[in-house]
Amino acid sequence: EETIQLAQQFVEARTWVPASVMGHNAGGLLVRSEEEGLYGFLPLSQMSPGLRLWLANLEKEEELRRAKPDAAAAKGEGEEQEGDAKRAVRLAALAAIVGEQIFVRLLSVDATSGRMVMTCVEEEAHPEDEENLRQAKRRVVSSLTEGDVMEASVTNVAPFGAFCQVAGLDAMVHISEITYRRLSHPGEVLSVGDRVKAVVTNVDPAALRVALSIKRLQKDPLLETLDELVAASESGVVAAVEGNIPLVDDVCRMLVRGGEVEAAVPGQRVRSSSVSKEFQLFLSTESANGFKLVARHLDTMQEVNVTTSMPREELKVAVAGIIAKLAKDTSVVQP
Template sequence: MPGTVILAKSAGFCYGVRRAVDLARKTAVESGGCWMLGDLIHNANVVRELEELGVRKTTEPETLGEGDTVVIRSHGELKRVLDGLEARGAACVNATCPNVCRIQKLVAQSEQEGRRAVIIGEPHHPEVMGLASWCAQPLVFSGPEDVRAWLAEAESNRDIPLTVVAQTTCIRELFETSWEIIKKECTNVKIFDTICDATHKRQSEAAEIAGKVDVMVVVGDRKSANTKHLTEICMRSCPRVFQIEDARELSPDFFNGCHVAGLTAGASTPAGIIKEVYATMSEEIKAAEGKEESFEELLNQSFKTLNTGDRVTGIVTAITPTEVQVDVGAKQAAYIKLSELTDDPSAKPEDIVHVNDEIETVVVRVNDVEGYAELSRKRLESIKVWENIEQAVEDKTVMEGVVIAENKGGIVVSVKGIQVFVPASQSGQPRGADLSSMIKQKVQLRVTEVNRNRRRVVGSIRSVTEEARKAAQEQIWSSIEVGKHYTGTVKSMTSYGVFVDIGGVDGMVHISELSWSRIKTPSEVCKVGDTLEVYVIAFDPEKHKISLGVKDRSIDPWEVFMNKYSVGDVASVRIVKLMSFGAFAEVVPGVDGLIHISQIADRRIDKPEDVLSEGQIVDVKITAIDEEKKKISLSIRALLAPAAEEDSEEE
């Protein structure tokens, strides 16, 4: 519409700034004056107003102590400054934005967990400097270029456990590009999206308006990071963008040839300044076009028109036992019934939301006659879940859920409260497997089909597991080498060895490589499901075959034997094989000795099995050691001979 000024719905004070200003005003009145460390918010007009109310400004916190009341700014403060104020007995009123407080806790927690905090934002911004002070070795990156430079410094940087957060006013594109690089390159990363929802909405709304207008005006203090970001975002879509601090900076030249102008404001801009700029812009455009529309008419046009199904964001203004009243910037009074706030019948509204909270809802009913609108947060959350599910199909996103039931043909997985049917063929289990064993298990899946009207969702676990297995196989084959060690799981067993999964690829451990001891079957030393430490003996990439070993090759069994025994020593041995000429016995794992048939008993025997059996433990005397040929002679008879001689003498 010619001559229109489109006013952004979210322009002006955000919840955190409004809260900080209200706390400062209240504290100044109640305490008869107080202090702020630097500017409470990035707006010179508001700071001057606060100073007139008795909120004095200082840049030297070390001069404050007992008897002084200090209001901590919305951006937060350096931890050492807060600790110093507390130590000196100053009374602190914490006006730090709750979103910033949450990030401070995440940064401090990362250090407690042995992780390094990564902060994406402007390094010299007060908020970022304050966040960085909550841990010992923070990493602050202004964007993806800084991230790439840090990763290029040292290969070992990729293995450092990281916790990634963002400045509340960070441009989302910068944050997402940065964390995507970190997630791809680093091995142990936790990512928290800490960009303020109000900031994101303000930026998105500004971009949308800028694409529709001839001139875009952004109001805010020049020191304000979020105002600067709004200006940068608008400049991508609008050819003429002007950043001003108040109406005095507007010029008629701004609006030459302008038919539609846009107006938004940073989070630290008071409503009074926005209204003054709005009125001035309207008058300038009217003057340019000969229009005589009043400011009141234009302002009324800026009010929202509510329709059933609209998503609206508002501020909680009052709470009763049965409902929550919300200001959504419309002519109608808006409220949320308790039943539309939560599913919990025992919950109290004041335990869920608080006055001045920002809340996102959907309009469920509009009564223009009586002038009210009914809202629902519960239904909006349900809508968002369905939208996320539908988007997941398009993006092929991997989602996580819990198996809640088995039914005919497959299983049911709960994903964010939505029931997803997974056919048996897509469960990732072998044909005919007992799917009920999966109930209560956490699984990852891809949604393959969605019909919101029929509330039908179909997914596949197999596609995720196969993709993960394929990636793991590629990783194994790209890095495998002889001698490399892996921790594997026994998948199956045969008479001649076991097959071990070393991370998506199976290798075979021959029975002779399972143990230094002589064994008949692999089941003597392991079973399916056991974890084994294995190493690569040989591999063939073309045939996709890998030979693995378990025996510790750093140990020489013969050396172990020689260090432990000498000729004449008595040893307890295990019979491992019977031959016609005698029996072989294991002295230490990997070293056998021979008991000749003539040394098995103190009498003549026809065959060794008349006296011995495989697996039997007997005591023997070591009668000879051939170190060159690594052969050992053993004798049972040598231990029996003295007793036989005594019996002969008595007779």
């Protein structure tokens, strides 16, 4: 009885709460708010437009999967009737949302059975719904910081990136933050329903949105030496490129001019699968006489051999100072 009274208070207050999807059936989702101790059913008819779009995208992915020859063969002799097939697709799509976090509002509670019905829909007749929902999301946003590593679910794929849900919030992974290799479309490596590990790169409290990066949790091939690429270029497997990357000569001159670097000599320039529209410069590994820098521009990479007795941290400071000077005339990335 106490639980029912508490639930009725939530109904009257139109309070939005974060909830975890615990299960599903053909009619909707079973959700639980651990924070408030509420457990109820979210019917398909009470799903928000964003959640319905996510579900529709998951159904398309499931239909495509079932249309593949290997999936069709796995069905065996008994072919599904059209109605059964649609039901199976819907159930598979709903199952893919289990474990996710969404925001819900308690719509009704049965005083006899205690059965609770949830909703994700903001009603125009109640403008306070929008503000109440924003407040609930703000509480979650305020708990996120840049650098947090989280699991995100892909809800849609567009030419410029992937839309995701993370902790019940809208998130975006720009195409440039998916992988280090060149992509024509995010769909080459991501599909709706994929769950990926990503790092938070930006939190926008005003828009209640989060920017994510998948590739920053991967090992950047650029941070390794170019020994393998140079060897491959010498054997003809990878194409060598004549001349130096723009700004590499400037970097070498400025390093030597500082007085603590005895020599800075550009190495071989080779083609790479990594691509950058901007000039990028990284401090890579130690060498016998100092360190190696790696420059990247467009689809080429080049090593710079630096002869110096400077400690690594001091060289990083020196390189950062050079980058700061070059940044006035060109776009660069700090090491």
